[in-house]
Amino acid sequence: MFTTVETLAEQPFLAGLTEHQLSLLAPLTSRSMFHAGNRIFREGTPADQFWLLTSGHVYLDSEVPGYDNFVLEKLRSPAVLGCSWLFPPYRWQFGAVSVDTTHALTFNGPLVRALLQSDPGLGHELTTRFLQVMGDRLQSARRRLADCQRATGHRTNL
Template identity: 85%
Template sequence: MRTTVETLAEQPFLAGLTDHQLSLLAPLTSRSMFHAGNRIFREGAPAEEFWLITEGRVFLDCEVPGYDSFVLETLRAPAVLGCSWLFPPYRWQFGAVSIHTTEVLAFNGPQTRALLQSDPGLGHELTTRFLRVMGDRLHAARRRLADCRRETGHRADL
């Protein structure tokens, strides 16, 4: 099903974009779903898209010796999933697993990068928003590692 400007306008991450900007993004978007327990992407794999979570929850995790997967953060709708598609080398810095049936709006990464280069205003706006998300994720990871250290009484070196 084709994503409409109205659907995109309802997404908090895209709030404040103009109808024209949303109309440029709409053709790059599709609706998708991840079933509970499905790995969405693995750390180090090519990053070719990103998602806006509209329903459900996802674990962001990373590989840490001594853990099957170390959960850094739980993302709940509405949330952005995936930032690595935006910056070289376009490889996932974390992994992600759906923990409930999760509905998303999926965006094609390479096409979105091309759009952001061709429209500097939109490029600046979305890059700034993604940088905020990345900063929030970094702080969440730091808090989670500190919590782990307190729980185990060990240093959580990565």
């Protein structure tokens, strides 16, 4: 199903982009659905897309020795899923699994990267937004790990 400019304009992550900018992004998107328990991507595998969650929940996890997959954060729609497509080496830094039936808008990473290079204004705007998401995720992961340390009594000295 074709994604419209109006559909993109409803997404909080894209709020404030011009109609022209949204019209450039629209052909690079599709719709996806993930069933509960489906792994969307695995840490370390090639990253070539990102998603805007429109309904549902997704766990971000990491492969940590001693844990099946350590959950770093639970994303609730509306949310951005996937930032690793934007920066080399284009490999997922975390994994993701759907908690329940989740719907999303899927963006083709390589095509979006090409668009961001050809349109510096849009490139700056979206890169800034993704860097904010990445900073928020880092803080969330830090808090989650600190909570785990307190709960288990383990302390790591770096």
